[in-house]
Amino acid sequence: MSLSRRDVLKGAACTGLVLASGVNAQARDKTLPPAALGILYDATLCIGCQACMSGCKRANKLEPDPSGNESLWDNPTELSTKSLTVIKQYRQNETEDKAQTVKSGFIKRQCMHCVDPACVSACPVSAMQKDPATGIVTYNKKACIGCRYCQIACPYNVPTFEFDKPFPQIVKCQLCDHLLAKGDIAACCQVCPTGASLYGPVELLKEEAKRRLALPEGQVALFPANDIRTGRTVSHTTAEYQQHIYGEKELGGTQVLLLSSLPFAKLGLQDLPEESYAGVSENIQHTLYKGMILPMALLAGLLYFVKRNER
Amino acid sequence: MSPKSAPLSSRIFTWQFAFFLLIACCATFFIVKRFIFGIGSVANMNNGYPFGIWIALDVVVGTALGCGGYAMALLVYVANRGQYHPLVRPALMASAFGYSLAGLSVVFDIGRYWQMYNMFLPQYMNLNSVMLEVGLCIATYTTVLWIEFAPTFLERFGLKAPLKTLSKMLFIFIALGVLLPTMHQSSMGTLMIIAGYKLSPLWQTTWLPLLFLFSALCMGYAIVIFEGVLSQTGFKRPSEAPMLAKISRVMNWCLGLFIGLRFFDLFTRDAFGLAFTGTTQANLFLLENGLLLAAFILLLSPALCKKPAIHFLGGCFVLAGSGLFRFNTYITGFDPLTGHTYFPAASEITITLGIVAIEIMAYLIFVKTLPVLPSIGKEPHKI
Numbered sequence: 022m023s024l025s026r027r028d029v030l031k032g033a034a035c036t037g038l039v040l041a042s043g044v045n046a047q048a049r050d051k052t053l054p055p056a057a058l059g060i061l062y063d064a065t066l067c068i069g070c071q072a073c074m075s076g077c078k079r080a081n082k083l084e085p086d087p088s089g090n091e092s093l094w095d096n097p098t099e100l101s102t103k104s105l106t107v108i109k110q111y112r113q114n115e116t117e118d119k120a121q122t123v124k125s126g127f128i129k130r131q132c133m134h135c136v137d138p139a140c141v142s143a144c145p146v147s148a149m150q151k152d153p154a155t156g157i158v159t160y161n162k163k164a165c166i167g168c169r170y171c172q173i174a175c176p177y178n179v180p181t182f183e184f185d186k187p188f189p190q191i192v193k194c195q196l197c198d199h200l201l202a203k204g205d206i207a208a209c210c211q212v213c214p215t216g217a218s219l220y221g222p223v224e225l226l227k228e229e230a231k232r233r234l235a236l237p238e239g240q241v242a243l244f245p246a247n248d249i250r251t252g253r254t255v256s257h258t259t260a261e262y263q264q265h266i267y268g269e270k271e272l273g274g275t276q277v278l279l280l281s282s283l284p285f286a287k288l289g290l291q292d293l294p295e296e297s298y299a300g301v302s303e304n305i306q307h308t309l310y311k312g313m314i315l316p317m318a319l320l321a322g323l324l325y326f327v328k329r330n331e332r
Numbered sequence: 333m334s335p336k337s338a339p340l341s342s343r344i345f346t347w348q349f350a351f352f353l354l355i356a357c358c359a360t361f362f363i364v365k366r367f368i369f370g371i372g373s374v375a376n377m378n379n380g381y382p383f384g385i386w387i388a389l390d391v392v393v394g395t396a397l398g399c400g401g402y403a404m405a406l407l408v409y410v411a412n413r414g415q416y417h418p419l420v421r422p423a424l425m426a427s428a429f430g431y432s433l434a435g436l437s438v439v440f441d442i443g444r445y446w447q448m449y450n451m452f453l454p455q456y457m458n459l460n461s462v463m464l465e466v467g468l469c470i471a472t473y474t475t476v477l478w479i480e481f482a483p484t485f486l487e488r489f490g491l492k493a494p495l496k497t498l499s500k501m502l503f504i505f506i507a508l509g510v511l512l513p514t515m516h517q518s519s520m521g522t523l524m525i526i527a528g529y530k531l532s533p534l535w536q537t538t539w540l541p542l543l544f545l546f547s548a549l550c551m552g553y554a555i556v557i558f559e560g561v562l563s564q565t566g567f568k569r570p571s572e573a574p575m576l577a578k579i580s581r582v583m584n585w586c587l588g589l590f591i592g593l594r595f596f597d598l599f600t601r602d603a604f605g606l607a608f609t610g611t612t613q614a615n616l617f618l619l620e621n622g623l624l625l626a627a628f629i630l631l632l633s634p635a636l637c638k639k640p641a642i643h644f645l646g647g648c649f650v651l652a653g654s655g656l657f658r659f660n661t662y663i664t665g666f667d668p669l670t671g672h673t674y675f676p677a678a679s680e681i682t683i684t685l686g687i688v689a690i691e692i693m694a695y696l697i698f699v700k701t702l703p704v705l706p707s708i709g710k711e712p713h714k715i
Contacts, residue, residue: 099379099670100379101379139526139528141458142458142460142461142526143461143462143463143526144458144461144463145451145457145458145461145463145464145467146447146450146451146456146457146458146464147456147457147458148456162444163447164447164450164456165443165444165447166442166443166444166445166447166448166450166451167442167443167444167445167447168442168443168463168467169377169382169383169443170382170461170463170523172379172382173382173383173524173526173527173530173666174526174527176528176529176530178379178380178668178670180379181379182379182382182443183370183443184370184371184372184375184377184378184379185369185370185372185373186370187367187368187369187370188444189370189371189443189444190443190444272528289670291529291669293528293529298525298526298527298528299460299526301525301526301538302462302522302525302526303460305522305525305538305541306460306462306465306519306522307460309518309541310465316511316515319511319514320507320508320511323410323507323508323510323511324503324504324507326409326410326412326507327409327410327503327506327507327510328503329412330408330409330410330412330414331409331502331503331506
């Protein structure tokens with residue numbers, strides 16, 4: 022018995038078809054959990070006071086994260102193992118379009134708590150979990166092996182790793198889920214003085230975001246603050262909005278929603294498709310390994326050939 | 333098993349060996365440092381580039397270099413080309429080393445190595461994770477490789493009874509030895525699909541699993557040719573050129589499929605234009621595919637293939653080009669667009685070199701003490 026060239030080509034073609042068909046194989050059911058909690062961050066209300074950053078530090082018992090030469094105070098510029106959220110500022114430079122009306126703006130970065138989180142799909146040992154009720158994406162250090170595949174997978178570059186420690190962990194925002202049991206809300210929203218960071222059920226936050234996008238510019242309006250369910254409001258003059266809720270559709274959606282006057286691309290947030298990369302990856306993997314049928318069939322064939330050809 | 337293998341009877345401790353030992357000692361120093369002060373104390377990996385050369389070179393390229401055993405088993409046992417049997421044992425040994433040392437690299441690359449066994453505990457397993465498939469499959473295959481190689485030890489120490497038992501069951505392990513690399517070598521391609529936009533469109537495609545499988549096969553045959561020519565000149569052994577020439581033809585078929593699929597994919601996705609944008613990524617793409625095309629053209633003529641210089645050169649081009657394809661997919665084609673940069677630290681590179689040095693030392697010890705290389709029927713030369 023010998024394998025002809027044609028057989029080899031045929032085999033390769035079949036493998037190819039199976040792999041290619043995996044791309045559109047099955048639609049995964051990834052929808053917003055019933056009691057999904059999240060944050061609506063409205064950059065037009067943000068004054069860059071960074072109260073959210075220090076509130077987060079206090080609530081999560083994190084060390085100061087100084088940057089620059091003097092290292093005198095806590096002023097992180099990026100998400101790090103000591104800073105689960107950062108406020109960044111964008112300023113227009115000379116080379117950019119002068120006609121742009123908004124010259125600068127803030128953006129809050131933190132874990133987006135994706136509806137279809139890539140880190141949860143990627144983690145080999147289920148250390149990243151999405152809570153079935155609240156949808157909060159949590160990290161379990163007892164499971165984690167430190168492979169850092171979650172960092173490769175995260176489309177928002179959120180999880181950070183303690184490269185400077187002998188016994189490191191992955192660190193990321195867990196939406197203060199440790200305060201949830203005490204009836205408290207995420208610390209960043211609790212301390213935000215302007216209502217720029219607003220906590221609450223994602224469905225309500227989405228409605229609120231849509232309401233804001235429909236408001237005419239330059240009008241005094243009331244904005245819910247801290248927790249959308251408490252009814253506390255602050256008044257602001259409405260700004261010009263980009264007609265885009267970032268996080269409504271990106272890669273299947275996120276539970277942290279962003280509004281801004283500036284195009285999100287200028288704020289370091291990528292233009293993303295609606296289909297999640299995790300979905301593409303899992304479809305290929307499940308097509309090949311569902312029930313281990315294909316590998317077992319291949320093994321049976323191999324056993325037959327090897328037994329026959331072994332001398 | 334094959335009675336036609338014999339140990340080389342030359343000295344183990346040579347000046348070359350001492351050189352490799354020195355590199356391995358330097359690497360050990362930095363590995364100890366890593367365990368005391370953390371990964372950041374020896375490596376430049378960062379939150380933008382969480383995978384460095386320990387994953388990209390030691391594991392992703394390293395295991396492909398260890399695919400000699402896989403590629404030869406496919407040829408000898410599945411395609412029933414028995415004439416290549418003398419090349420199986422040295423290929424298997426190199427594979428066993430390649431995979432074992434990749435496994436070793438993972439231990440110091442992984443942050444929470446003391447919990448590594450969580451991968452094997454059902455309550456922690458995430459069946460959606462490509463990383464789980466790769467991890468479990470590589471661990472299983474490394475075990476299978478040592479079982480496949482075990483007859484060499486049993487022959488050397490004259491253990492007839494276990495040798496007989498193993499010989500009867502060996503076909504199971506040979507079949508597994510073809511199945512498992514098919515699985516994890518393709519999965520190493522799938523692994524980067526979830527990176528989405530972070531991987532340049534020159535590499536990001538849903539064809540990655542099949543491309544990685546072809547590249548593993550090409551590199552498997554290439555390493556057999558490479559080691560065949562080197563051990564023949566290095567140990568002054570008779571030429572295996574006719575056999576290696578035929579293997580270079582088989583390799584070129586795989587290479588043709590690889591290149592064909594690669595360009596078909598690039599054109600259908602309209603990504604090929606990016607190759608001429610002059611960026612580092614674009615230039616590395618050109619280098620990668622230039623090497624592969626050069627090898628393919630060099631090995632097109634069956635007459636030319638017969639010359640050892642030609643099939644050796646072709647093998648080297650494939651190793652470099654296909655290795656670069658893998659490296660680009662994991663490091664240079666990857667950009668998180670956060671402003672992070674990555675270039676490996678000297679200590680990080682030393683650790684990778686140390687792993688290679690250990691591999692070469694182990695190869696030298698094994699071929700000189702165990703019946704690995706085909707016996708040439710007379711007392712070999714002293715070197």
